[in-house]
Amino acid sequence: MLPYQNEIRSIVFDLDGTLYVSPALYENVQQAAEELVSDSRGATPEESRILLKNAHQRLSEALDEEPTLTRTCMELGLEVQELHQAIQDKVHPERFLEPDPVLYALVDSLRDSCDLYIYTNNNLLLTRKILALLGIEDLFRHLYTIEFSWNPKPDPDSLQRVLEDIGGPPESFLFVGDRRQVDLGPAESFGIPTLLVSETADLLQIHKLMGIVP
Ligand SMILES: [Mg+2]
DSSP states (O other): OOTTTTTOOEEEEOOBTTTBOOHHHHHHHHHHHHHHHHHHHTOOHHHHHHHHHHHHHHHHHHHTSOOOHHHHHHHTTOOHHHHHHHHHHHOOGGGTOOOOHHHHHHHHTTTTTOEEEEEOSSOHHHHHHHHHHHTOTTSOSEEEOGGGTSOOSSOHHHHHHHHHHHOSOGGGEEEEESOIIIIIHHHHHTTOOEEEOSSGGGGHHHHHHHTOOO
């Protein structure tokens, strides 16, 4: 039994790769970024892929961690807003996602003891669309999307603002995500409990942690 299990009041979920896993949707997002690089640089699709790959590698070495797509595009001189406009225009989650009743049951059963939030580098329009497609759009108290600060995770200042907005001491939070450095690292440095997941079934760990029967 963990000491904080009864103190958690706010669970903050990452979205992509955490509440669903879809390689095809991920590929669609990558493609939108490649097309944006093509358009803005006048590069061929092949050149754009290489530009993104090289920027990704440069950042991996400089940061000693896996950079997000947003950071990689920023490294190529693109604005975060431009990237999200391209994603909004060219990414079609309705082609890849469908309602997930197991996910609904797992997440819904947490609401008796906690308020639930999303904190994602994705934009509001797409976040809403994805949650609706999964059938879980009504379960969250607030969605913190890229529009909240236009500074993608990991970003301690934006995280601080999210925490202040929700309110409560570090031990009243639980952060859940699929990328340790992006979703969980900054929260851990504030003393917040975290959980790393890689598939929907891993969300059951939250129930175990909190002594809840799903
Ligand atoms: Mg993720």
